[in-house]
Amino acid sequence: MTTLGSELRKALDGYWHAEREKARVELNRPEFAPHYIPDVAEARKVALSQMQVLAAEGFPGHGFTEAQGGTGQIGRAVVSIEFLAMSDLSLMVKAGVQWGLFGGAIANLGTASHHDKYCRPLLNLDLVGCFAMTETGHGSDVQHLETTATYDPASQEFVINSPTPSSRKDYIGGAAQHAKVAAVFAQLITGDESQGVHCFVVPIRDNKGKDLPGVTTSDCGYKGGLTGVDNGRIMFDNVRVPRENLLNRYGDVAEDGTYTSPIDSSNRRFFTMIGTLVRGRVTVGGCASAATRVALTIAGRYALTRRQFSRPDGGEVLLMDYLVHQRRLLPLMARAYAYGFAQNELVRKMQKVQSAENPDQQEQRELESQAAGLKVAQTTFATRGIQECREACGGAGYLSENRLVQLKDDTDVFTTFEGDNQILTQLVAKELLTGFADEVRGMSPWEWAGFARETVSDVVKKYTAAEQILQMIRDRGRDVEEEGSFYDRGTQLYMFNEREEYLISTAARRMQAAMKREKDAFDAFNFVSDHIMNAARAHVDRTVFEAFIGGIDACSDEAAKEVLNELCDLFALSVFEENRAWYIEHRRMSTGRTKAITRAFNERCRSLRPHVADIIDGLGVPDLLANSVITPME
């Protein structure tokens, strides 16, 4: 690697450079070499055996506090798992289910006795668990799950039941084969009263892997990818578990059946519980980007060796020298950097919030909104970006030995799980428009529309770690010159801000107008829903751009800084190009200027071309994990 490549890598690793370097060393061993195993049974076995290697070396402990048997390095846990994603996404997801979701439910929703009982065995894999939230009938609408947990004071037990076919737990990682217990989300009922969704530890299999009485598991079978993850279904027929199996941090039932909770509002209680599980979304977003970086590394290196069609002066032309090829790959590389910087900040914020004794409510909400927005952005990026990489490698891109198709297939479901991207985009919009109000969370879209009508404020919540440099850019103002100004950071910042602010304020006004006009709230919400989604996207774009600026500011190497500045231009220009119709329609840009965007965009492709190999090195994929037949390890 050249100095430039290694400086770019350091800059993109950012605050987490040391942690990521450790993970690069830890994973650099034959057990984690990328592989392709089409057979479900074999792939599941391999993923589990890889987890055993990780468990033996304490890899999962960073996500747990010292009291729980870990090291309390939450951020390290989240950035380390990115390298599992680069190795094999089935491994990443299966590890994420065990230590992130199942372990996270125990750690965050349980109390000391649960930690004592479950944490050590789940860390060392003596206890394999699963996270049974989604049901066949309800995925996005978790508050309406149908599984019940009815307290029976006579025996001091909860009776876990699946009352309808649609209450079946579905798509649950680990449920098909390896999990012995499940963290089951169910409506808690005591004394004929429902207290909303809570989480229960429910054993589902005996030591021989047989379903326990009353439990019926089944296998989701082959999927679009993630062959090593044993997704399955669970039905409960009045399965009894002791009262203590309620994870009771936010709600408890006394021996006599009396329900108590430190949080009065059932809505707020539910969203507080869900909020503690935010790490899953942060992880999925980061891993989606990690997988995309592998794809960009493979497609990028291929384009630096593959030649096609003779040049006028003899010799065939490198794919990377074609402008159309540059336009396919370079903006994706720029975006990979952008999301990398944004993810670094998000993980930092998450570590801060989750390490606090009493996390600030406002910060927790901002964290959730940011995690949702970046999860959507990064998983969309993975789906579209890896597809582009695969197409950019032609026939070779379609062979499993070159990994692109598997990266694509495995990450495909990321747009759906840990929150469907459509729903999460609405969540971001809700928080933007109604300023993190407590009551908002539990509202259906149209209830919320009614609420927003009364309360929408013009305040846009700002978050950024790069406030100082941003202020400097703002103070300096923007370039008013016509053509050159697309490379001016002040102009770029202005354009990101304008789009966000306008879309948010008009979304609010349009919704208010629609509420007056339409006969019911659903129609009103429906009428403006696409506008609302666009507002949320504009918000995420702006925060990502600011994170990029912060990342450049923190880089001390001048040569790397120069390349990062050009990548940042390219990212900004790609957002402007995508949205150039909006900019003209809203008179933020003349028609002459939008054509200049395309010119500037192409010019940045050309100016970055000499640095492509270094830019790829900067993406930080370890050699072993960047390996493929068309891009063999050196």
Added chain:
Amino acid sequence: MTTLGSELRKALDGYWHAEREKARVELNRPEFAPHYIPDVAEARKVALSQMQVLAAEGFPGHGFTEAQGGTGQIGRAVVSIEFLAMSDLSLMVKAGVQWGLFGGAIANLGTASHHDKYCRPLLNLDLVGCFAMTETGHGSDVQHLETTATYDPASQEFVINSPTPSSRKDYIGGAAQHAKVAAVFAQLITGDESQGVHCFVVPIRDNKGKDLPGVTTSDCGYKGGLTGVDNGRIMFDNVRVPRENLLNRYGDVAEDGTYTSPIDSSNRRFFTMIGTLVRGRVTVGGCASAATRVALTIAGRYALTRRQFSRPDGGEVLLMDYLVHQRRLLPLMARAYAYGFAQNELVRKMQKVQSAENPDQQEQRELESQAAGLKVAQTTFATRGIQECREACGGAGYLSENRLVQLKDDTDVFTTFEGDNQILTQLVAKELLTGFADEVRGMSPWEWAGFARETVSDVVKKYTAAEQILQMIRDRGRDVEEEGSFYDRGTQLYMFNEREEYLISTAARRMQAAMKREKDAFDAFNFVSDHIMNAARAHVDRTVFEAFIGGIDACSDEAAKEVLNELCDLFALSVFEENRAWYIEHRRMSTGRTKAITRAFNERCRSLRPHVADIIDGLGVPDLLANSVITPME
């Protein structure tokens, strides 16, 4: 099915309704029920056994003349294979390789003795063949293939050889396992002189499936999909075949080694040979659309049963009632209709050209350009559209049992094979800008740029089967009213034409300017390459739109016509929305009007909503082939 549904189906089947209805009946049997077989060996076996069923019933014969043992119903052959694609894309591709590519090479590049010898056995599968064109080093640039076929007058044999690692035949369907012979494309050398690429029949395996002496085959292994297709590689080490194994319709070698050809120009000869193989591209485009129709049927029917989130007035809301969901699926359905009409015309033109004794050169070129453009459009549509369908079904969409992931994986490579989409888009542009000049075909992009500089004309070649109705629309003029006019067909037509004509004429001018400015032709071409691609896309959009108009015109059912008219609006609006920046930048639209596009677009989603079930029936997927776990057969 309602009357409306069946009338829509009839309209969309169009000229080919009777042929398609026959295929629907032929395929409606358990042997062709959709399946998912992850194991390569098993999947290959099943695909071959399905082909045996087809062969026994004369299914492939339509693609061959009566003299060759077929029925000469070329169009029927191409529309029938769409239903294989709906059943299983591995079957479709494997059948396409055998009867379309291998069989097509024999039929179109060979002469009577070849037909006598090979056609009957290849039709009934006594002879399984493969089509060995692509090499590891050269895919898109076929004229630079490295495999050699050197004539040895002493023995009157051709010596087939792979002189370099990059000359290895690669990704060849059938080469890994089932093919006994290969149609090999190689540089014909006789008397030390190269005569360019020709096609040779080369036996590669004995009856036990063992490689013949000098032949080394290997297996491409697992791919991103098409598990039932045995793609492989072939290396030739001076393999000798008799002189007669040259498919000699367009070039022959006498016993003494003298080369003769009915076509003097080697360029024109090459492209004439390649041109006869256009059926492959026509088929791939149609099958990409067919697969997308299955996906739209599944995702559409799911959205008509799946509910999520409670309505204000109680009861949960159908996915299809959400505007954001309508915006995901309805424009794709409209596009499926648009491409369906365009494909109908293309197949008709192909049948006409290929049935002629001496096809008109101009018509042949137009056919090739149209086939290339529609192949690009439909395969891009498949990749993006099926992905959207899969995401619109959430977790259920990711399970193989619901077919969407397999449809997506199997069609993914369609953007690459039978001509990479980037290269084909350039081909369309070349033909547009330089008026089908003979010399143009063999030029590298930059050679062509030099040529175009001198010869570009303003003439845009028009093709359409709906000339009469189009003329009426033109005569009627366009609506000048601001808001309502987006539903006016004259306005729509004007907008499609304006974009195409402007982009083509400016592409030419920009290229000329760049040629003067840049120091070499490659840089000049590169500079305008994205503009050229956009011109080609605009051309395809316009022709597709005209085909839609023709399709509506041919429909005699008033209710169906009304729905088709609204779908046509939605298709047009989706093109305008995608390109609205262009329209404003080029002053074809005011900023106020582009916002009206979004309003009109959303309004069309709402007005089409009541007809969605019928629109899906109209897509014409037989019940058995629309089957999935989330959308079971009724």
